[in-house]
Structures are given as structure tokens and as C-alpha cells.
Amino acid sequence: MKFNFMVEKELEDCRWKYMSFDWYKEPKNKNDWLACSECGLTPRIWEFDNGRYANCVCGIDVWNNKHQVKAKSIMYYYRKNGNTIGYDVDELRKNWNNYILKLKSKIKING
Numbered sequence: 001m002k003f004n005f006m007v008e009k010e011l012e013d014c015r016w017k018y019m020s021f022d023w024y025k026e027p028k029n030k031n032d033w034l035a036c037s038e039c040g041l042t043p044r045i046w047e048f049d050n051g052r053y054a055n056c057v058c059g060i061d062v063w064n065n066k067h068q069v070k071a072k073s074i075m076y077y078y079r080k081n082g083n084t085i086g087y088d089v090d091e092l093r094k095n096w097n098n099y100i101l102k103l104k105s106k107i108k109i110n111g
């Protein structure tokens, strides 16, 4: 059992390596993010002043993620509103979870 676990972990690391840039990190509140219904993994995220992104390991390579979800960046929000009051720090997670729920319902309808 321990062996299987190690192989699975290695496979997972491998998928991340080829499907996601190094700077994408696991979110702190990992359990609050829905797992992708295709690859079964919760996403890794990249948040910086000018962007917020989440992706899983579905797709072709690091440049072509099948499921990539965005949220408004803090700089965008600041430029638009002149301040950061009301900026939703949790928007990326909400967008991701909504996206996965929609994906799941689509699969149900088609399948």
C-alpha cells in the first residue's frame, strides 16, 4: 500500500511538472477548492499584483491548460475603483468552484 501511494504521488508530481509552471502553488485552504472532475486534483494557483490564475493538470502542456480560471487582479481593481475597498480576496476560489460545478453539470447532461 505504501508503494502504491508513493507511485501515485510521483505520478501526480510528474503531471504538475508538465502541466503547470513552477510558480503555481497549492492554495493554503486546499480543502475549500473543488477537485477537477476530469483529473481529480484540486488546482494550483498563481496570484500576483496583475493577475490571479488557477489551473489543474488537464490539457496539453504548461502553455495549454484545458481548465484555467481567472479572477480580477488587485491592480486592475485599484485602477478601476481608486482603492482596494471591497476587493474580493476569495474571488479566484469562487470562480474556480463555479467553473467546476458547471463542468460537472455539462458532463451529466452530455453523458
Ligand SMILES: [Zn+2]
Binding pocket: 036, 037, 038, 039, 040, 041, 056, 057, 058, 067
Ligand atoms: Zn483537471
